[in-house]
Amino acid sequence: MERKDLESLFTRAREVNALVIGDLMLDEYLWGKAERISPEAPVQVVDVTREDLRLGGAGNVVNNLVALGCQVAVCSVIGGDENGTHLRHAFTGKGVDISGVFEDPLRRTSKKTRVIAANQQIVRIDRESKDAISPEFEEKLLAFIASEASRFHVILVSDYLKGVLTGKVLAAITSAGRRLGIPVVVDPKGIDYAKYRGATILTPNRKEAEAASHMAITDEATLLKAGDKLLSSLDLDALLITRSEQGMSLFLQNAAPTHIPTVAREVFDVTGAGDTVLSVLSLGLACGLSMAEAAGIANVAAGIAVGKLGTSTVAPAEIIAEIGHGHPDSDAKIKNLDVLATIIAEEKAKGKRVVFTNGCFDLLHVGHVKYLQKSRTFGDLLIVGLNSDASVRGLKGETRPLIGQDERAHILAALDCVDYVVIFGEDTPLRLIETLQPLVLVKGGDYTPERVVGKEVVESYGGRVELVTFVDGKSTTNIIEKIRKCH
Known part of the structure; x- marks a missing residue:
């Protein structure tokens, strides 16, 4: 387990x-x-x-x-x-x-x-x-x-x-x-x-x-x-x-x-x-x-x-x-939602600002890393919602993901900028957002605010949405195409 x-x-x-x-x-x-023997009988005396x-x-x-x-x-x-x-x-x-x-x-x-x-x-x-x-x-x-x-x-x-x-x-x-x-x-x-x-x-x-x-x-x-x-x-x-x-x-x-x-x-x-x-x-x-x-x-x-x-x-x-x-550092960051909800409630009570983002993060690359590092600057804790393998297949087709959800979770958890990783099986992270209620919801710059799932939820309690531009030319699709051409 x-x-x-x-x-x-x-x-x-x-x-x-x-x-x-x-x-x-x-x-x-x-x-x-017991440092001596009793004079009354051959037994130890216990002080x-x-x-x-x-x-x-x-x-x-x-x-x-x-x-x-x-x-x-x-x-x-x-x-x-x-x-x-x-x-x-x-x-x-x-x-x-x-x-x-x-x-x-x-x-x-x-x-x-x-x-x-x-x-x-x-x-x-x-x-x-x-x-x-x-x-x-x-x-x-x-x-x-x-x-x-x-x-x-x-x-x-x-x-x-x-x-x-x-x-x-x-x-x-x-x-x-x-x-x-x-x-x-x-x-x-x-x-x-x-x-x-x-x-x-x-x-x-x-x-x-x-x-x-x-x-x-x-x-x-x-x-x-x-x-x-x-x-x-x-x-x-x-x-x-x-x-x-x-x-x-x-x-x-x-x-x-x-x-x-x-x-x-x-x-x-x-x-x-x-x-x-x-x-x-x-x-x-x-x-x-x-x-x-x-x-x-x-x-x-x-x-x-x-x-x-x-x-x-x-x-x-x-x-x-x-x-x-076996993996004490990364294991400690990967949580199920029920446990994470308790942890985040305690962190909020201490005044911590919680940031949330999500994605497939298949074949983690420098674009992902810079995106996550920037996301972390918006608060005190960064939670990454990670699409499960079944969810990724539903979004990107039967040939994806290239890396399984457990491996992807451990790779993300190994990053200093990531505080917690939670795997979800739905097409969108709406249930996670409703449960965790982050102060800041982050998505990539290819989105418009109106298209961000959970925007209304976050803004209903005073939170906000931040859009972060990805590094040009850095994507999993480009890496896959390069591998195909070279090999």
């Missing part, structure tokens, strides 16, 4: 309403130094210098979704204790809807304490409930799912086997997803995957897939057998097996598996990487991406997550930077 499309994805994330259902817990980190309390379990999935920009609601059962109160406050502080979180005074809210020294985990202490929730609270979850599921674009199931996701609750989730056409994305646990039957996609790691399929995964052949077995037996749309340094393998109904290689990176901590995969994959599906596209982005996000210590989130900017590192 290109950088501009990824930026649009995260722009759309603000409109995604996601429901997370699963086991909530707190992750406590005690950071310190704690910093304490950190984070949302864990399904709460880390919520954290990831919030970091990605989504609107999030959570559904679970917690204890009527201090840790449960802390969870509630943490969620409300992030703007998370907790109307589906129910407090059982007889239940213990899970808390995992990790003691870390010199970036190494010394010990983990678990205080938690593992019993299934009572029938009373099971009914509360079922009622919430029945009444509220329709308002969400995606449902995420985060199972840590702590008793919230009973068979009835899971059946209600998958049934609601199928009935409403909502993707149900599950991070599974245990060996009995029958309880997840009918989900849209499961995201087990290799060991979990081995346990659930009762097959050792030792090579590609056994991987394919295990994946096909789980996919077919559980009535899934897809299965995504995460394989650590070997990347991911995506299994789809009636299609060959797709293997997604990982990006080489130093691993500090795999804690929470599965939550990151679950969150990013779900966002992609909620925004209409294909399984393969969503899984590819989730793979990149997981690689970033394992480079961090502890349960951490991955920000959109980190994913964009990782995917767009």
